[in-house]
Amino acid sequence: MPRIGTIRPTRPADIEISDLGKRYGRTGSGIFAMDGVDLSVPAGEFVCVVGASGCGKSTLLRILAGFEPATKGTVTVAGESVSKPDPERGVVFQDYGLFPWLSVSENIAYGPRQARLPRDVVRERTSRFLEAVGLTRFAAKFPHELSGGMQQRVAIARVLANDPSVMLMDEPFGALDALTRSSLQAELSRIHRETGTTVVFVTHSIEEAVFLADRVVVMAGGASHGVPGHIREIVPIDLGTDRDVTSPEFNELKRHISALVHQGVEAAA
Ligand SMILES: Nc1ncnc2c1ncn2[C@@H]1O[C@H](COP(=O)(O)OP(=O)(O)OP(=O)(O)O)[C@@H](O)[C@H]1O
8 A cells, every 4th residue: 555644634523422312203202213322532533333233323423424313412523513414524434425427536526626625725635635545546447447445445535535524434344355344444544643533433343443443432222122222331442553453452352342242232132
């Protein structure tokens, strides 16, 4: 992967989530899919959210993104209440979400162009983030000409080109093969160190969470278990930057988090 040192730090934002709850469907019917979620994410932190299927991870992320309203509680990013999507909060999903009719560089330039930034700024940002994800040679290609891993790199570059203060990622590497996945994890970790952007990253992979996160938020419950989704525990990951997935400390954290996830399922069953 090409070395890059040109990523400028963003102005990361802090996130405050207080007594957050979400109930789908009509008021008064059904239980909360998620309830009583309190979480403070300081600016620049990388937080991973794990938990069994249906515990509300994606719901939490969609509310943070402003894609859907909370039923109760508050969410603020950099002190501002979240009520709608904003390029300041970049979102990356599993299914890349690229514009198929635009080339790689046009996909990356899309956000800065929409923001009506001057042409030279758009050009500079596009080439900077193409380089950041190692795709400079593929600038003129179209998404269908790229592998899944490359498409996800474009999706990440496209979000970064908006200079977001927060990145929200929902299983972004879930559809990739193991080798591509681990190389993108290392790349994302480096990009995070260089940009300093606040990241909230949802994953089913406990290993991925322990590799990437400063803290892992373990959620439990969920509507299908008859208990609203909630935070079971927040686990700090004090493993420094160069993480060895084979080290005893790494594996001990994996074991601990895995036990919490399974306890969550059993307690809710
Ligand atoms: N649009 C919706 N309408 C009704 N119920 C929904 C909707 N979206 C999610 N739910 C329900 O809310 C609960 C939490 O869903 P959510 O997708 O947030 O969980 P998750 O932890 O991300 O699950 P997974 O790991 O399977 O993606 C689930 O019971 C789900 O069925």
